[in-house]
Amino acid sequence: MIGRMFFAIRQGFRNVGRNHLFSLASIGTITACLFIFGIFYCIVANFNYMIDKAQTNVGITVFFDTSMTEEQILQMKDAIDLRPEVEHSEYTSADEAWEDFKEQYFPDGDEGILAGLDNDNPLYDCANLTVYLADTSRQSDLIAYIEGLDGVSEINSSGIIADSVTDFSRLISYVSMGIILILALVAIFLISNTVMIGITVRKDEIAIMKYIGATDVFVRGPFIIEGMTIGLIGSVIPVVILRLLYTRVVDFTLTHFTILRNVLTFMDVSDIFRILIPVSLAAGLGIGFLGSYLTLRKHVRV
Amino acid sequence: MIVLDNVCKTYSTGVSALNGISLRIRKGEFVFIVGSSGSGKTTLFKLLLKELEPSSGRIYINNKNIGRLRRRKIPKMRRGIGVVFQDFRLLKDRNIYENIAFAQRVVGKPAKVIKETVPQMLALVGLADKAEAFPKELSGGEQQRASLARALVNNPPILLADEPTGNLDPDNAWEIMKLLEDINKRGTTVVVVTHNQDIVERMQKRVIRLDKGQIVSDEKGGVANDR
């Protein structure tokens, strides 16, 4: 049994070596296919990761009617905190809002103009509650709930932005899936041709094997190995390239777009490749297997 | 051992190659099949190897109806039949030793058995000193002996030879025939298709004559007279 497997593997490698040109074309196509897949995967995964981060950081801000007392607002806060989609919330009184405002825009303390306003808070109606979500996908449920509460005057949320960003990343996924599918089909077609050449070259040998009483598995084995070897090589190359590129691109972006540093939090290399490596290898091997198997089923039967 | 019951074969082109063949070949027999070109001899062999399916009729090998055989079981059935062709069909990129060992690898024989059996077979067909040679370095007679060794290395109970001497000069042809007779004496059932009248007459074996896909004569010690 083991001897038979070695026979198949040896023959399979020999075949890959024999038809360089078609083997190279097949490897190239699979590489392109999985390279594109890898790039889009990195982009989409990071996109979703950043949106997730951004949404939990931003949360939603609730403003109240001026008739609401601080006590009433804090009661409402307790009710909101009990909602399952809420992580926690923070209350900012009108006075605190004014202090924050002053600190943010006049950090040097231009006391002259501002001091006069301290007793007549221009932000008297800006007491607010910032709610941080545990589950951003249920943001709209929470907004509907809060809108229904008495005394709420306005709700600010990043929901619309988040939605359009999500739509955009979904569009990228669909386009990339389309491209990947087409390339995968081309790869299967090329592998099937590569294997077909092998079958033609070894026609006599196959005929003799059949007369001697070789099983389908035995005759097909080397060709399957050939196809899967091509698939494997074609999936290792893009993974290696992407691994080399990923850290570089991340470093480049972070050093050249310093302003975006707070927005752009990239996923860890290991998190990306923990998924990308097995998926790419499986896809490469799968394409290689399909390409050769479909041809063999048609042309090599006992 | 081999039984054909009213077997017909019509190719998809409409050519009717065999028209109701019934015959019985017993275990250990030596049988010649003769007949003019196109009379259906090779077609008959292809049916026995299940490379083709008969259009009608039944074929039994070792009391098994091979028409009922599942596709998965075909290789096993073929391992019981050795085949030799007029054009030898050796693998050109392997030496003689490897060509014969190939037949054992295909059926999954362990390396140890291969190492023992191949030299025995080479000795049997008189090619002990040609193990390392490639097919193109051998004479036609030597190549046919090598292909005979390959057909017999797995010890099949039946040997089919389709014009094994067709490409050989009379001396080599006679050598091969003697070899086939030896193999038959060791218990293998041998069926030989040939056009060589001389040999058929000298061997004095059972002769089945086909004409236009039908058996026209079947005699022990028969004389091969092409019309």
Ligand SMILES: Nc1ncnc2c1ncn2[C@@H]1O[C@H](COP(=O)(O)OP(=O)(O)OP(=O)(O)O)[C@@H](O)[C@H]1O
């Ligand atoms: N694959 C095929 N498709 C269609 N017709 C075929 C095929 N093979 C053989 N034939 C026809 O079937 C008939 C019998 O052919 P077969 O090869 O059995 O003859 P044969 O007795 O072996 O002849 P020869 O002595 O020349 O080898 C012939 O008329 C041949 O043309």
Ligand SMILES: [Mg+2]
């Ligand atoms: Mg013939």
